[in-house]
Amino acid sequence: MATDPLQKTTSPAAATDAPADLVRFDRVVKRFGDHVVLDRLDFSVQRGEHVTLIGPSGSGKTTILRLLMTLERVSDGVIWVNGEPLSHMRGADGNLKPANEKHLREVRRKIGMVFQQFNLFPNMKVLQNITEAPVNVLGLGREEAEERARELLDLVGLSDKVDAHPSQLSGGQQQRVAIARALAMRPEILLLDEVTSALDPELVAGVLDLLREIAHTTDITMLVVTHEMNFARDISDQVLMFDSGRIIESGSPEKIFSDPEQDRTREFLSAVL
Amino acid sequence: MNYDWDWGAVRDSLPLLWDGFLTTLLATVLGTLVAAVLGLLVAMAGRVPTRLVTVPVRAVTEFVRSTPLLVQLVGAYAFFNTVKPLTIGIAVLGIHYAAYLSEVYRAGIDAVPKGQWEACRALSLSPRRTWQAVVLPQAVRNVLPALGNYAISMFKETPFLAVITVTEMVAQAREYGADHFTYAETFTLAGLIFLAASYPTSLLMRKLEQRLGH
Amino acid sequence: MGDFYSYFFGHLPQVWSGLRVTLEATVLGSIVALALSFVFGFMARSRTVLVRGVSRVVVEFFRGTSLYVQLFWLYYAFPLLAGYQLSPLFCGVVAFGMNYGAYGSEVVRGALNAVPKPQWEAAVALNMTPAQRMRRVILPQAWAQMIPSFTNLLIQLLKCTPLLWLISAADLTTVVQQMRDRTGASTWAYLTLLVLYFVLAYALTLLMNALERHAKARLGQRPPARSLLRSRTSQQAAQPEVTAGGAL
Numbered sequence: 001m002a003t004d005p006l007q008k009t010t011s012p013a014a015a016t017d018a019p020a021d022l023v024r025f026d027r028v029v030k031r032f033g034d035h036v037v038l039d040r041l042d043f044s045v046q047r048g049e050h051v052t053l054i055g056p057s058g059s060g061k062t063t064i065l066r067l068l069m070t071l072e073r074v075s076d077g078v079i080w081v082n083g084e085p086l087s088h089m090r091g092a093d094g095n096l097k098p099a100n101e102k103h104l105r106e107v108r109r110k111i112g113m114v115f116q117q118f119n120l121f122p123n124m125k126v127l128q129n130i131t132e133a134p135v136n137v138l139g140l141g142r143e144e145a146e147e148r149a150r151e152l153l154d155l156v157g158l159s160d161k162v163d164a165h166p167s168q169l170s171g172g173q174q175q176r177v178a179i180a181r182a183l184a185m186r187p188e189i190l191l192l193d194e195v196t197s198a199l200d201p202e203l204v205a206g207v208l209d210l211l212r213e214i215a216h217t218t219d220i221t222m223l224v225v226t227h228e229m230n231f232a233r234d235i236s237d238q239v240l241m242f243d244s245g246r247i248i249e250s251g252s253p254e255k256i257f258s259d260p261e262q263d264r265t266r267e268f269l270s271a272v273l
Numbered sequence: 274m275n276y277d278w279d280w281g282a283v284r285d286s287l288p289l290l291w292d293g294f295l296t297t298l299l300a301t302v303l304g305t306l307v308a309a310v311l312g313l314l315v316a317m318a319g320r321v322p323t324r325l326v327t328v329p330v331r332a333v334t335e336f337v338r339s340t341p342l343l344v345q346l347v348g349a350y351a352f353f354n355t356v357k358p359l360t361i362g363i364a365v366l367g368i369h370y371a372a373y374l375s376e377v378y379r380a381g382i383d384a385v386p387k388g389q390w391e392a393c394r395a396l397s398l399s400p401r402r403t404w405q406a407v408v409l410p411q412a413v414r415n416v417l418p419a420l421g422n423y424a425i426s427m428f429k430e431t432p433f434l435a436v437i438t439v440t441e442m443v444a445q446a447r448e449y450g451a452d453h454f455t456y457a458e459t460f461t462l463a464g465l466i467f468l469a470a471s472y473p474t475s476l477l478m479r480k481l482e483q484r485l486g487h
Numbered sequence: 488m489g490d491f492y493s494y495f496f497g498h499l500p501q502v503w504s505g506l507r508v509t510l511e512a513t514v515l516g517s518i519v520a521l522a523l524s525f526v527f528g529f530m531a532r533s534r535t536v537l538v539r540g541v542s543r544v545v546v547e548f549f550r551g552t553s554l555y556v557q558l559f560w561l562y563y564a565f566p567l568l569a570g571y572q573l574s575p576l577f578c579g580v581v582a583f584g585m586n587y588g589a590y591g592s593e594v595v596r597g598a599l600n601a602v603p604k605p606q607w608e609a610a611v612a613l614n615m616t617p618a619q620r621m622r623r624v625i626l627p628q629a630w631a632q633m634i635p636s637f638t639n640l641l642i643q644l645l646k647c648t649p650l651l652w653l654i655s656a657a658d659l660t661t662v663v664q665q666m667r668d669r670t671g672a673s674t675w676a677y678l679t680l681l682v683l684y685f686v687l688a689y690a691l692t693l694l695m696n697a698l699e700r701h702a703k704a705r706l707g708q709r710p711p712a713r714s715l716l717r718s719r720t721s722q723q724a725a726q727p728e729v730t731a732g733g734a735l
Contacts, residue, residue, distance in 0.1 A: 071608050101617065108614045119609035122706045123627035132623060133613035165707030185613060276568045331721075338720040339688040340681045341646040344660060348677030351667075376724035422727040432555035436653065443556055447563070456563035460556060468551035475551075 021080070022047040022221050023068065023189065028077035028087075030063055030245075037063045039245040040077065045238075047188075048219040052232040052253070055242030056268060061225040065191040068223065069113045070104045081107060081189070112187030116194040118174040120166040120181070126153070127162045130181045138185065145184070152180035156210055172203030176210060183214070190214075192224045204228070211235070229273055233257055241265045282455035283462055289449055290462060293442030294470075297431045300363055300441065304431075305424040307367025312374030317404075319379060337372035343433050345369060350437040362434040370423050374416075377423070381415035382408060418482035425471050425478065442466065491672035495679065498666065505662030509687070512579045512648045512658065517641050519584025520591050524637075527588065528595025542592065549589035554647060558582040562654040575656035579648065587644050594636040598629040631702035638695035639723035642688050659683060692718050 021044040030038040038060045045051050053061040066072045067079060068086070078096060079086040088096035089103040099107070120129050130149035134140040140148075153159050156176035166174055175195055182190060192211065196204045208231045215222060215235040226232055232239060232253060239256040241249040241264075249262045260266050318330045337345070342365070349365050350358065385408050393403040435444035446463040450456035495502065530542035549557070561578040573581075602625050610620040649660035660680060667676035696715050703710055 069608075069612050071611060105614060105616065108611070111612075113612040115605060115609065115612075117605055119605045121606065121609070121624050121628075123624070133615060136619055136623065137614050137616075167707035181613070335718055335720060336681070336685055338724060339642065339646075339718070340684045341649045341660075343647075343649040343652075344677060344680050344684065347664075348673070348681065351673035351677060373724040373727070376721050377727075380725040419725070419727050426727065429551075429553040430555070432553060443553075443559065447559065450563065454567070456559075457565075457567045460560040460564045464552035464556040464560060467553045467556060468548065471553075472547060472551045 020046055022082055024080040026078045026080060028079060029075045030067060030072065031075040037245050041247065043240060043247055045221060045223065048221055049237045050215055050222040050224065050235050051238045051240060052224045052226060052236040053240050053242060054232060059242040060245040061242050062193055065113065065193045065223060065225060069111060069191055070108055073098065081110065110188040111191065112182035112185050113191040113193065114178050114182050114195045116197050118178045120174055120178055122166055126164050126166065126177050129166065129177060130184045134184050149184060152183055156180045170203060171199045172207055175199060175207050179210065187220065189221045189223065192222065194225050194227065196228060227272060229257065276457065279455050279458050282453055282458040286446065286449040286459045286462065289445045290442050290466065293440060293445035294466060296439065297441040300359065300366060300431045300434060301424060301428045303363045304366035304370065304427055307363060308370035308374050309420060311367060311371035313378050315371055315375035316378035316382060319375065334372040334375055337369060342369050342430060343436060346433055346437050358437045358439045362437060362439050366427055370427055373423055374420065377416050377419040378412060381412040384415050385411045414485060418478055418485060421478035421481065425475055428471055429467060491666065491670045491675040494666055494670050501662050505657055505659040508576065508651065508657055509648050509659040512576060512583065512651055513645045515580040516583030516644055517587065519580055520587035520644065523584060523588025524591025524595045527592035528599065531592060531596045532599060546589045546592050549585045554582060554586045555650065557586060558650055558654060575651060575654045578654060579651045579656060583644050583647060587640050590640055591637065594633050598632040599625060601632055602628045627705060631699065631706055634695060634699040634702055635719055635723065638692060638719050641691055641695065642720065645688055645691060689718060
């Protein structure tokens with residue numbers, strides 16, 4: 001690679017006196033009706049850390065990513081990103097109140113997300129899927145955005161698909177484009193929501209290899225929900241085991257995968273491994 | 274705008290409009306009946322396994338759907354000049370909407386699962402029995418909400434019959450309005466009566482549609 | 488037969504002028520209808536109950552009171568109330584526009600709601616503004632969905648333009664009626680008229696099919712070329728427009 005397309009995505013704040021916790025959940029509750037999905041959740045993620053969330057489906061992992069992406073709103077508690085409230089903003093009296101759209105747009109800037117179902121825009125070709133937001137949201141020049149998009153497509157191995165429609169791509173290719181699209185926004189935090197669950201089995205490995213490369217060559221902070229335990233072991237600094245909206249165990253991948261403390265964790269791992 | 278609204282005209286024209294409304298209702302009910310029966314026949318003709326039947330049927334229904342009801346009405350009125358205008362009106366409304374309803378039936382029949390036909394064959398039911406006892410009861414269920422919605426559309430198009438001298442509600446409104454120069458009152462009244470009749474019926478259809486799970 | 492057609496072809500400029508009135512009413516009416524479809528369709532999605540309520544009431548009013556009555560009201564009643572007469576064509580354009588705008592608003596609302604929610608979410612994840620999400624992501628997808636229903640409404644609108652005859656605008660129906668009166672050849676006159684409307688309807692359908700194909704191609708879908716020539720009335724007939732109701 002002549003230029004490293006990810007170079008600019010490295011976090012610029014590393015040298016400043018930002019708080020050590022990049023993301024902090026503070027007694028976060030999420031309810032849908034009477035159903036409590038997240039129950040007074042506390043955890044934090046440090047800058048550059050790769051955190052994997054595992055656990056049975058319905059345990060609230062995806063909800064955490066959706067809360068961080070501001071696709072859902074917290075029912076109670078506060079989410080902090082880089083010392084700033086994400087779910088809330090400071091009112092005139094200094095107290096926290098629910099964030100408005102303007103605040104949300106401000107805080108979202110640091111965060112990118114890759115979805116299980118790719119969610120590419122069918123009304124745009126591959127290149128425009130990647131350049132659309134950099135041009136219209138970040139205000140990049142079209143040429144610069146396209147140059148970066150081509151570099152990113154090169155990185156994800158799809159240089160020849162610049163002018164393709166998303167519908168002409170395989171699931172694995174669509175997901176690679178979606179990854180490039182998220183990276184094009186130069187996120188400090190990348191959320192990966194079961195990104196290989198919708199893929200045909202033979203396409204999974206390629207996407208995971210790509211994500212490994214990104215994890216090992218950049219210092220983007222990652223929150224990953226996945227059922228691919230080998231992948232989780234490879235990239236994680238920290239693994240959080242969820243059950244019924246609570247973290248029942250956390251630690252290094254070595255510890256969680258080799259020597260879990262909780263029976264529930266052992267049970268879950270033996271079921272998925 | 275300082276128009277002197279004439280409540281007297283509203284009161285006095287109401288019985289006339291009511292008369293017209295009954296004609297409107299009669300035309301709608303009979304027209305819907307014609308459309309429902311004829312539409313089914315057309316849909317069944319569309320399933321006859323020879324192009325000699327299906328192609329002309331498709332062409333005629335297409336033509337009827339693509340041309341204005343009003344022109345069809347005045348054309349039929351001129352051609353069948355010995356038949357009572359109301360009869361012509363009901364027939365033309367019925368035929369016009371049958372062309373639409375046949376598609377509803379077709380979709381309704383198509384929606385009956387293939388397994389149902391196969392089960393009938395497995396039980397050696399006669400074709401007549403297959404249609405009567407198995408296919409149509411299920412198809413009609415699929416068709417009811419659309420039938421209702423078309424009936425409401427037809428209801429709102431019955432004023433077209435005034436063109437062929439049927440004195441339905443709007444014709445009455447126009448006549449009274451012309452005699453007393455109270456178009457504002459009588460047409461407003463006629464419009465509100467349409468609204469009052471069609472809106473609740475539409476809501477009812479919507480309920481029915483939801484009940485049947487469409 | 489000979490009489491009518493020699494008269495018809497001898498007076499083609501008249502036919503042409505009637506055709507022009509019909510087309511004007513159709514085109515202008517559908518432009519008004521299209522604009523109102525979007526206005527009321529978007530209002531129906533507003534977060535404010537009042538805005539949604541206004542849209543609901545207007546839509547139900549124009550769907551519920553019969554186009555025929557609306558047209559007559561504008562032509563006969565409005566001058567009495569307002570003190571000035573509207574031109575027949577203007578009455579037609581307004582009445583057609585309001586009536587089909589009301590139906591069209593449901594098409595817009597339905598198509599916007601039909602765009603999968605994950606598309607909104609992906610746009611949020613890329614930090615687009617609400618306006619960008621709508622304009623760049625949602626509308627282009629919803630638009631392709633709206634076109635078949637709009638085609639149907641356009642044909643319906645065309646089929647209503649003979650009403651102009653009743654308020655003495657010199658549309659196609661009026662002109663051919665006059666020719667019938669001159670020649671006394673009712674059957675040929677009306678058959679010709681029906682065929683003319685059929686041709687118009689089919690021409691409009693072809694135009695809309697091309698538009699739909701273009702919109703779908705932008706979504707990476709390629710309908711078979713044959714579909715360009717297909718008349719859509721049979722598909723649309725199977726699903727009548729809902730005549731009232733809808734979520735507030």
